[in-house]
Amino acid sequence: MTTEKHPLERFIWELNSHRPLEDADRQALLDLPLRVRSLDHGAYLVREGGLPLVCSVLVDGFAFRQKLTGDGSRQIIALCIPGDAVDLQNMFLDVSDHSVQMLTRGTVVDLNRSDLQHLALSRPALGAAIIRTTLVEASIMREWVVNVGRRDARERIAHVLCEFAVRLEARGLSKAGFELPMTQEQLADTTGLTPVHVNRVLKGLEADGLITRQRRMIQFPDWRALQHAGDFSRQYLHLPEEEIRAAAN
Amino acid sequence: MTTEKHPLERFIWELNSHRPLEDADRQALLDLPLRVRSLDHGAYLVREGGLPLVCSVLVDGFAFRQKLTGDGSRQIIALCIPGDAVDLQNMFLDVSDHSVQMLTRGTVVDLNRSDLQHLALSRPALGAAIIRTTLVEASIMREWVVNVGRRDARERIAHVLCEFAVRLEARGLSKAGFELPMTQEQLADTTGLTPVHVNRVLKGLEADGLITRQRRMIQFPDWRALQHAGDFSRQYLHLPEEEIRAAAN
DNA sequence: CGAGCCGTTGATAGTCATCAAAATGAGTGG
DNA sequence: CCACTCATTTTGATGACTATCAACGGCTCG
Numbered sequence: 001m002t003t004e005k006h007p008l009e010r011f012i013w014e015l016n017s018h019r020p021l022e023d024a025d026r027q028a029l030l031d032l033p034l035r036v037r038s039l040d041h042g043a044y045l046v047r048e049g050g051l052p053l054v055c056s057v058l059v060d061g062f063a064f065r066q067k068l069t070g071d072g073s074r075q076i077i078a079l080c081i082p083g084d085a086v087d088l089q090n091m092f093l094d095v096s097d098h099s100v101q102m103l104t105r106g107t108v109v110d111l112n113r114s115d116l117q118h119l120a121l122s123r124p125a126l127g128a129a130i131i132r133t134t135l136v137e138a139s140i141m142r143e144w145v146v147n148v149g150r151r152d153a154r155e156r157i158a159h160v161l162c163e164f165a166v167r168l169e170a171r172g173l174s175k176a177g178f179e180l181p182m183t184q185e186q187l188a189d190t191t192g193l194t195p196v197h198v199n200r201v202l203k204g205l206e207a208d209g210l211i212t213r214q215r216r217m218i219q220f221p222d223w224r225a226l227q228h229a230g231d232f233s234r235q236y237l238h239l240p241e242e243e244i245r246a247a248a249n
Numbered sequence: 250m251t252t253e254k255h256p257l258e259r260f261i262w263e264l265n266s267h268r269p270l271e272d273a274d275r276q277a278l279l280d281l282p283l284r285v286r287s288l289d290h291g292a293y294l295v296r297e298g299g300l301p302l303v304c305s306v307l308v309d310g311f312a313f314r315q316k317l318t319g320d321g322s323r324q325i326i327a328l329c330i331p332g333d334a335v336d337l338q339n340m341f342l343d344v345s346d347h348s349v350q351m352l353t354r355g356t357v358v359d360l361n362r363s364d365l366q367h368l369a370l371s372r373p374a375l376g377a378a379i380i381r382t383t384l385v386e387a388s389i390m391r392e393w394v395v396n397v398g399r400r401d402a403r404e405r406i407a408h409v410l411c412e413f414a415v416r417l418e419a420r421g422l423s424k425a426g427f428e429l430p431m432t433q434e435q436l437a438d439t440t441g442l443t444p445v446h447v448n449r450v451l452k453g454l455e456a457d458g459l460i461t462r463q464r465r466m467i468q469f470p471d472w473r474a475l476q477h478a479g480d481f482s483r484q485y486l487h488l489p490e491e492e493i494r495a496a497a498n
Numbered sequence: 499c500g501a502g503c504c505g506t507t508g509a510t511a512g513t514c515a516t517c518a519a520a521a522t523g524a525g526t527g528g
Numbered sequence: 529c530c531a532c533t534c535a536t537t538t539t540g541a542t543g544a545c546t547a548t549c550a551a552c553g554g555c556t557c558g
Contacts, residue, residue: 049484067395070480075395089388092381097388097485121377124370131369131380132341138387139338139346141394146316146324149397149441153546183504192398194547199506215555231319235298236346402514432536443515448538464523505554512547521538528531 007036007109010083010171011057017240018136019129028119028126035110039102045086046100054110055087061106062181065089066189067098076190078141079103079164083171088134091117104181136238143236148192151231153201156191158210158230161218163237170239177212177219205229256285256358259332259420260306266489267385268378277368277375284359288351294335295349303359304336310355311430314338315438316347325439327390328352328413332420337383340366353430385487392485397441400480402450405440407459407479410467415483426461426468454478 006012012026036059039045045056045063063080077098080086090096091113120127140163147159161180168174180187184202185195193201205211210226212219220226227233255261261275285308288294294305294312312329326347329335339345340362369376389412396405410429417423429436433451434444442450454460459475461468469475476482 065391067391069395069399073399075398077391077394089384092377093384093388093487095484095487097487098391120380121373127370127376128341131383134380134384134387135338135342138383138390139342141387141390142314142316142326142347144394145326145390145397146318148394149324150318150322184506185504195505196507196548197546200546203506235344238342238344238346433538434536444537445516445539446514449514452538499558501556501558503554503556505552507552508550510548513545515544516542518541519539521536523536524534526531526533528529 006030007059007107008034008057010059011085011109014083014171015126015129015133018132019125021125021129025123025126025129028123032111032115032119036107037110038107039105041102041105043102044099045102045108046090046096046098048096048099050096051094052087052090052096053113055085055091055113055116056100056108056110057085058082059107059109062103063100063106064103064182064186064190065098065100074189075192076186077144078137079167079190081164081167081171082106082173085133087113088130089137091120103186132238139236139238153191153193153197154204154229155231156193157187157198157201158205158226159232160187160190160230161211161220162227162230162232165220166234166237166239170237176223177217180216180218182216255279256308256356257283257306259308260334260358263332263420264375264378264382267381268374270374270378274372274375274378277372281360281364281368285356286359287356288354290351290354292351293348294351294357295339295345295347297345297348299345300343301336301339301345302362304334304340304362304365305357305359306334307331308356308358311352312349312355313352313431313435313439314347314349323438324441325435326393327386328416328439330413330416330420331355331422334382336362337379338386340369352435381487388485388487402440402442402446403453403478404480405442406436406447406450407454407475408481409436409439409479410460410469411476411479411481412486414469415486415488419486419488425472426466429465429467431465 008029012029015021046052048067058080060082063086064076065078065080066074066076068074080100086100086108120130147156151159165174165178168178184198188195188198191198202213206213210222210229212221257278261278264270295301297316307329309331312335313325314327314329315323315325317323329349335349335357369379396408400408414423414427417427433447437444437447440447451462455462459471459478461470
């Protein structure tokens with residue numbers, strides 16, 4: 001009855017949207033021992049090469065997955081928004097193949113890795129919901145391969161903006177615009193570009209009336225055109241129907 | 250007892266390497282109704298936007314995952330080798346977000362999607378093995394994001410060659426070299442380059458003694474140097490220890 | 499009010515794309 | 529068995545997109 005303000009609320013809501021859960025499933029999750037942590041910008045949630053013992057769920061704030069190349073450059077591989085579980089990707093593997101770091105200040109809930117593993121394998125609905133969640137994440141990564149592999153700078157950036165906007169909206173976290181929680185350098189690392197070029201492309205998008213900016217607040221005066229500029233289609237996000245309706249512009 | 254030549258043998262062996270299966274798990278898989286198909290080069294195994302009803306396992310030959318952009322260019326997102334299940338990525342989602350196409354002639358086994366789903370959710374060891382398999386695929390996609398996002402042409406191509414070689418070797422499918430089952434145009438689509446540039450880079454690698462080529466047969470006279478040139482480390486492949494030993498050069 | 503990060507701008511260079519066309523090899527049919 | 533066709537590989541010339549280098553301006557914060 002008090003699930004309204006439970007820190008896992010958004011995460012459970014998300015799981016439920018992928019696969020309807022029974023009350024018993026929900027309760028099993030809510031009964032798990034958990035720890036709430038406040039984290040600063042830059043804090044590591046997962047370290048590449050590490051053996052994850054907890055599975056963190058993002059409650060507030062944003063995070064990103066990243067890998068480094070041999071010569072030290074960085075590629076951001078995914079963005080995590082409130083309600084995302086940050087460790088599903090590593091939960092069943094023994095050693096983490098990438099790092100996860102906070103993009104902003106925020107709070108996370110740590111669950112026991114083995115607890116969650118056990119629930120996923122013993123409760124079919126929960127297992128299915130978790131699998132679907134990880135598969136959607138994988139789908140997003142596929143789209144990112146396309147994004148950095150086959151789109152030019154303008155398309156890449158527009159695409160990332162569209163994706164972020166739609167995902168936020170599907171979770172009820174934004175309306176027509178949002179505060180982009182990253183620096184242009186980080187945006188460069190998600191698009192495989194340099195910060196300088198990101199800056200120029202953003203200015204171009206602004207000059208063409210596809211976005212407006214004031215500090216890091218971004219708005220989309222012409223959402224259709226931006227989607228087109230980013231070759232964006234929400235299909236790969238596998239959003240449930242209701243959310244598509246609700247989020248539709 | 251006759252599992253020696255069962256078409257699923259390699260797939261089951263692969264699952265088992267991710268998570269030890271009991272005989273009952275193995276038998277449950279072997280008891281599934283299945284259909285064996287021979288496919289030509291170019292045949293579709295999955296179509297983007299389609300609703301997959303079967304889950305195909307590659308027995309012989311090679312396949313690839315791809316997506317198209319709005320302007321018609323193609324990005325190859327993953328390579329499938331014998332023993333890979335081609336539809337695990339879509340098995341729990343309702344609509345496929347990418348296509349899978351045969352790279353060479355080959356044969357596949359079709360399993361019933363719902364049969365496999367049911368097994369995955371009802372047999373914990375099997376479920377865990379399948380989850381781990383999909384997570385390793387996701388890990389490879391993350392590395393590909395890095396590859397096309399942050400490495401130059403030479404590194405990208407060397408990296409793809411290394412990955413392919415190691416994966417083949419881990420399945421006992423190659424020794425020191427192998428027949429690259431794709432055209433330079435397809436290699437371009439996996440690395441986000443143009444065929445012309447791929448050709449030049451391959452010649453460069455050959456001139457530097459990192460590879461030798463005769464038709465599509467590729468060999469690695471200096472494996473260490475090639476790994477270095479491709480910024481390659483097998484860690485992200487999550488190969489089991491035994492296989493690392495067996496495959497170690 | 500200084501320090502530092504971030505964003506912005508300009509000039510130049512390089513990697514890779516594009517366009518075009520020839521060479522090579524495989525498969526086909528006469 | 530050879531001519532023919534088509535896909536693929538190879539080569540050359542040119543140009544575009546993006547990186548790199550450098551420096552300055554604006555905010556935020558201690």
